[in-house]
Amino acid sequence: MAKKSLQPLEILRLLPRTNCKKCGCLTCYAFAFDLVARVKRPEDCPELLKEEAAESYRALKEMIGEGERIKGTDHILDSSKCTGCGDCVAVCNRALTTVTRSGHLMQREPVPPALKVIDGCLHVIEWSSCKRSVPGLDICNLCADKCPFGALELVKQEEDEED
Amino acid sequence: MERDPELSSQSLVCTGCGCLCDDIEAEFEGSCVVSIGNACAKGATYLRSAYDPGRRARSLVRGREVPIDEAVEEATRLLSKASRPVVFGLDDSTIEAQVAGIELARKLGAVIDDASSFSFGSLIEGIVGGELPTCPLAEVRDNADLLVYWGSDPPHTHPRHISKFTYYAYTDWDPAGWYPRVTLSCVDVRETELCSMARKNFKVRPGSDRDFIRAVIGEAQDETGQAAAFLETVKQSKFCALFPGAGLVCSLGDDLACFKQMVHVLGQSTRVTVVPMIAESNMLGFNRSLHEQCGHVNQVSFASGVSRSTEYSFLAQVRNRTSDCVLVVGADPFSALPQSLLKNLQGTAVICLDPFVTATTMVAEVVIPTAVPGLEQGGSVMRVDGERLALANPAEGRYPTDVTILERITKRIA
Numbered sequence: 001m002a003k004k005s006l007q008p009l010e011i012l013r014l015l016p017r018t019n020c021k022k023c024g025c026l027t028c029y030a031f032a033f034d035l036v037a038r039v040k041r042p043e044d045c046p047e048l049l050k051e052e053a054a055e056s057y058r059a060l061k062e063m064i065g066e067g068e069r070i071k072g073t074d075h076i077l078d079s080s081k082c083t084g085c086g087d088c089v090a091v092c093n094r095a096l097t098t099v100t101r102s103g104h105l106m107q108r109e110p111v112p113p114a115l116k117v118i119d120g121c122l123h124v125i126e127w128s129s130c131k132r133s134v135p136g137l138d139i140c141n142l143c144a145d146k147c148p149f150g151a152l153e154l155v156k157q158e159e160d161e162e163d
Numbered sequence: 164m165e166r167d168p169e170l171s172s173q174s175l176v177c178t179g180c181g182c183l184c185d186d187i188e189a190e191f192e193g194s195c196v197v198s199i200g201n202a203c204a205k206g207a208t209y210l211r212s213a214y215d216p217g218r219r220a221r222s223l224v225r226g227r228e229v230p231i232d233e234a235v236e237e238a239t240r241l242l243s244k245a246s247r248p249v250v251f252g253l254d255d256s257t258i259e260a261q262v263a264g265i266e267l268a269r270k271l272g273a274v275i276d277d278a279s280s281f282s283f284g285s286l287i288e289g290i291v292g293g294e295l296p297t298c299p300l301a302e303v304r305d306n307a308d309l310l311v312y313w314g315s316d317p318p319h320t321h322p323r324h325i326s327k328f329t330y331y332a333y334t335d336w337d338p339a340g341w342y343p344r345v346t347l348s349c350v351d352v353r354e355t356e357l358c359s360m361a362r363k364n365f366k367v368r369p370g371s372d373r374d375f376i377r378a379v380i381g382e383a384q385d386e387t388g389q390a391a392a393f394l395e396t397v398k399q400s401k402f403c404a405l406f407p408g409a410g411l412v413c414s415l416g417d418d419l420a421c422f423k424q425m426v427h428v429l430g431q432s433t434r435v436t437v438v439p440m441i442a443e444s445n446m447l448g449f450n451r452s453l454h455e456q457c458g459h460v461n462q463v464s465f466a467s468g469v470s471r472s473t474e475y476s477f478l479a480q481v482r483n484r485t486s487d488c489v490l491v492v493g494a495d496p497f498s499a500l501p502q503s504l505l506k507n508l509q510g511t512a513v514i515c516l517d518p519f520v521t522a523t524t525m526v527a528e529v530v531i532p533t534a535v536p537g538l539e540q541g542g543s544v545m546r547v548d549g550e551r552l553a554l555a556n557p558a559e560g561r562y563p564t565d566v567t568i569l570e571r572i573t574k575r576i577a
Contacts, residue, residue: 084203085322090331091341098338105338118200120207142341148318148356 008032016047081151084120088143178537179206181441203322220532245488248273252494254443257542263569280476309400315408315440316355372414408440448545497522
């Protein structure tokens, strides 16, 4: 089942909303965005670690899961859920061949595959082939959408992360 | 980046499950595997465990480590003196080993059976005997316009079945929706990962697959309307591929008459093919080999000529405490069978040939370690659709093959 994309507003509901800045973010809402991008972890909020916030902390951990960003990509992969079935690779290889320009589907210059299953787990082998690395095509969400286990999530990298 | 001169890559056939994916790219450093490309988690773990010394079986006689020759001697002695020996397993061995196993059983006058007798046996018998139509998966791809997984959840059991052989393997896709132009459908008792992918789901109550089938062929009342919807879906298709899994065969048991009748009825309005979702890598190979030699797929006794009976199934042999010596090849009955049955094996000599440490190797009197098919031994295997594939053996020589061991035992038995 494809993973439902995380919404910062949903996460904000579980945060203390005190804007205490102890996490290093200016506001709790900014912290929520960083949680979605996996730049921060729930543990970075000291208020969440208090006993009275245990319920919110548990709910947040469940929402965010164990996914970790594959370095230099938009892919956040929960390797404990990935079975290496290759469904994402198959749909990606198909989607790579075309681009949509002005509402028209057109053939794309041939590119090497972006994804590959290695040692039973998904790897991004050629980030430059992934449509999400191309300005204007960065809304592609197919691989994550077709993952039967919801192991994959796509979240735009922050610019400073890319560096 | 310069390539390490000691690194070599080889294409393998994965023997981790019945899919037998033949596009595995393994990279070796010497004879050790460093990475396995394209294999799913199941296959990669299986192939990698061949290099885990803690997972590999050792040559043992009553728990004492001995040279392999001594273990083979002891196995031969136990089998020679047995009056009612049983050969069980061979579902994960190569066809060559299966033939050697059948030959040994014939020479011993033993009972021979495999795990199909309590799973896919009846279905395979229908396919091998020509009662159920089947075809290669290559023919299903791009030709079948309806894929029905019945009582099986391939994302868990056969992770690459959908991406390599069926749904996502189609070349004809709807470019706007990124879906192959084929209807994916499933019949199951519960919400599975496949249900979320499938366009049409048919839910049956646990254990009521027979009622559903009878409703499809018009022999029973269709209370929920699901059977009528299923029939309509199949009738609208031109080529329907059925993938029956363990859920269906366990629900129907040995009596598959209604399923065969349903395939026959559906076959009158559309082309239907049946490809079983077998978990073992070469169960079909064993059943076909046995069928070629004696006309039966399992539960055979060579005690007086060739005879087949349900009392020759491994379960019946254990339940009735019939056998006095069991040769288990590449199977793990001590993990699969209930404890209440296993206690019947007390006092029975168990000889086990297996590449890995299993619950059976832990209790067996004699353990003989063997090579992993597709990695340490070549040979041929049969995929679930009946396609015969040749195995590579990039790391040959570390362990004896089960063919060699079985042939050695056969030769030494008077």
